[in-house]
Amino acid sequence: MAKSKALQATHDISNKSSKLLEKIKQNGLQAICFFNNKGGVGKTTLIANLGAELSINLKQRVLVVDADPQCNLTQYVLSDEDFTETYKSESEAQTIYSVIHPLSIGKGYSQNLPIIKTKNFGFDVIVGDPRLALKEDLLAQDWRDAKAGGTRGLRTTFVFSDLIEKAKNEYDFVLFDMGPSLGAINRSILLAANYFLVPMSIDIFSLWAVKNISDALSIWQSELENGLRLAEDPTEILGMSKNKSRLKFLGYVTQQHKEKSENGNPRIVEAYASIKEKLPREIKNKLGNLYPEKGFTPHLGDIKHLASLAPKSQSLHTPMITVTLKGSYTVSRKQARELYEGIGERFLENLAISLKK
Template sequence: MKRSRRRITTGIPVEKEHKRIFDLVKSQGVQATCFFNNKGGVGKTTLVANLAAELALNFHAKVLVVDCDPQCNLTQYVLGDEEALEIYSRTDPLSVYSVIRPLSLGKGYGKELPIQKAESFGFDLIIGDPRLALQEDLLAQDWRDAKAGGMRGLRTTYVFADVVGKAKDLNYDFVFFDMGPSLGAINRSILLAMDFFVVPMAIDIFSIWAIKNIGTTVGVWQKELRTGISLSEDPSEIPSIDQSRHLKFLGYVTQQHKERGGSEPDIGSKDGINRKRIVQAYKDISEGFPTQITTNLGSFYDSKRINPHLGDIRHLGSLAPKSQSQHEPMISVRGTGSYTQLRKQAREIYRGIAVRYLENLLGSQGSLT
């Protein structure tokens, strides 16, 4: 039996202008966004869960989050320990694996989405499943068929587009996909099913390489898929094929490093010189992000309509582990003392990211007036 817990208010009231923007976005139908970086350790899962919670709890959006990372970190984060144990103790839990399993058996798409509630976060969830990794080979093999116009290959490739279509039928406002850090077959199928993608990044050289990889690889995938559709006998047989869909870049979020405390080393000392170099390198990389984004992802967005920098997530001390242990979003973590200020900062951060996310959704469609 679950214990009833005292809930903390989710905080900042939504301004009238922000509500107007949200209503405009909502009027345009479901928006499918994946959060992707082929580099791990960039705060992706934390961003997905807390941005979805901000939209669900404060903007009262109907949000579906799909955990497509076989490590299932998002599922573990948002579900309570007892609930997660109960679900994963079953022989065949209803999960994201249930979405793709019928295809591997030659049965086509499933009839219903395996949705459950993430009560504390306010959104609906399709839980992750380590068995999803077992379907990597299926998606890789059928991709070859899809590129040649084979209907089976196209149907398999569009399995996550079918999820988005079913979510649309269920009147969701937003569908978020959390993904593992790879450029493999599973993530290819997800990216090709999306309307938008967001890139969470750390301020390091590896994130720059990740941007280059994403821009090059996704562009090739899209061209190959369009060729496959043009060669297919009758693409209308697969309702989830939307030839007007073009994946767009919606923005990036940076994960800030922990600020160093204590006394500064003497500037003339070896440690002082090394620290100065590190700080300068960090600054150079950060300042170079806009140029890297334009160079490598410029074909995926209109720089005249959107500002791709959605925001920065500062280090929030012990709030993140507290959020994970309570299975609560950062904006409603229970705690007094230092947690009061940290919670306030988290509310400001995620409200800012949510507003810029909504603005870019409208801007990318030429609707922000």
């Protein structure tokens, strides 16, 4: 059967990318979260469009998990019909909530992952659920138990590790979209993933966010390691934690300010330039212990402001690279294609450098 237009590749796989993928594949599934505790920095847009680049153009098997109770990613990637079908019954909806709920009623990990195929993005998705926010307390309470080595607490903390474990035969990448907080849900995801990538805007709060992320991660990881040392029960959790190496940093993506090119306000431009200059140093200082010293360039790319292509792609539930409209969209679609192809290749490059094999 012919592929729908949205799923047709927009470029060939370069030799460089196919070599990088060969190396990455030897290491099995990679779980990567897109995180910044500052909101509105383009996390969801990046994950949806980079996910599409990996799936449609680089032919990877990708699962995207919407772990943000705001559910923006889900609204973006599901067609209107799939959206209505998925959420028509609150008690039967198969969402990220169905992954965590069984644990909270003492039934252990869920049996199956609630996976839906997207029509236009090429990847599969575990859709979001506003009720996920209700599980923040459970994860927070059980974290106290986990730190003391309690089996229940560790099992809850490792709920996303179990998700990744269940996905490992079917997928090459699991990508997590997360809300902008350093709360309990995000802690569990960060502790389960192999890598994190930081989308950021160029402003003073992004500099602070880098420090927050670095501080929080080092505290959480040593608390978890302590909990695992104290754990008496050699459960499946300890097996999962042995298979996993410490979370590493995969790089950051900057988001251009629309104001910079449009109103040319010199104060904004000045502040922007000075922060842009500080950023690489701040990243090296705060996150330098989480990536290889040699041959690794943390900056993955600068996301152009793609004007009305971004909202249009949302309303069509289609990645920016395959929006078919003509007129002014022709130029911005070309920019989007170049942009995501470039970020896709840099993403593979950093991943290949960080992996052992």
